[in-house]
Amino acid sequence: xxxxxxxxxxxxxxxxxxxxxxxxxxxxxxxxxxxxxxxxxxxxxxxxxxxxxxxxxxxxxxxxxxxxxxxxxxxxxxxxxxxxxxxxxxxxxxxxxxxxxxxxxxxxxx
Amino acid sequence: xxxxxxxxxxxxxxxxxxxxxxxxxxxxxxxxxxxxxxxxxxxxxxxxxxxxxxxxxxxxxxxxxxxxxxxxxxxxxxxxxxxxxxxxxxxxxxxxxxxxxxxxxxxxxxxxxxxxx
Numbered sequence: 001x002x003x004x005x006x007x008x009x010x011x012x013x014x015x016x017x018x019x020x021x022x023x024x025x026x027x028x029x030x031x032x033x034x035x036x037x038x039x040x041x042x043x044x045x046x047x048x049x050x051x052x053x054x055x056x057x058x059x060x061x062x063x064x065x066x067x068x069x070x071x072x073x074x075x076x077x078x079x080x081x082x083x084x085x086x087x088x089x090x091x092x093x094x095x096x097x098x099x100x101x102x103x104x105x106x107x108x109x110x
Numbered sequence: 111x112x113x114x115x116x117x118x119x120x121x122x123x124x125x126x127x128x129x130x131x132x133x134x135x136x137x138x139x140x141x142x143x144x145x146x147x148x149x150x151x152x153x154x155x156x157x158x159x160x161x162x163x164x165x166x167x168x169x170x171x172x173x174x175x176x177x178x179x180x181x182x183x184x185x186x187x188x189x190x191x192x193x194x195x196x197x198x199x200x201x202x203x204x205x206x207x208x209x210x211x212x213x214x215x216x217x218x219x220x221x222x223x224x225x226x227x
Contacts, residue, residue: 034212045217089155093212097168104154
């Protein structure tokens with residue numbers, strides 16, 4: 001059960017767009033459309049931002065979008081805002097009926 | 111409104127045991143997939159275990175054979191029995207409701223487990 005691979009950090013200026021990648025294998029990200037993304041602010045519980053690759057839960061800004069190509073999923077945040085500064089984690093269903101998270105990406109809004 | 115409230119965390123010696131509880135309201139635990147996810151201090155999220163509505167259970171290799179996930183339908187509560195605890199089990203433990211397959215839609219506030227002598 002190896003963790004999915006995410007960049008340790010990304011940064012962008014307010015108003016810009018950033019993309020966070022999440023790379024797995026054909027046994028997880030590439031094999032299923034059950035990729036989700038979570039936002040976590042310091043000291044808080046994670047919050048679901050994207051599910052099933054590209055779906056947004058009610059209440060999540062449409063500035064957040066998700067996609068997948070092969071074994072790599074991506075989270076894009078457009079029109080960066082200061083409040084977007086947080087840690088982001090991807091997660092995927094796996095062929096063993098397990099779940100696996102990415103190592104997390106720290107987003108800094110400059 | 112969906113609410114999840116974890117309890118049972120604390121300080122335990124290596125080799126000891128602890129049972130975490132997750133009291134749910136606003137939905138029925140037994141009708142949902144329920145997961146435990148942990149986060150070691152300063153580290154990322156790690157999936158621990160899931161119980162399906164039909165009762166099937168799955169565990170991460172790191173806890174298999176030591177942890178047991180279960181639920182009490184009458185109390186609408188999820189549990190995680192943790193035995194043979196190790197220092198590396200030190201983490202905040204979150205329970206979560208999977209609103210879809212492998213989709214942690216709702217999370218509790220977490221409970222801290224510290225394994226230390």
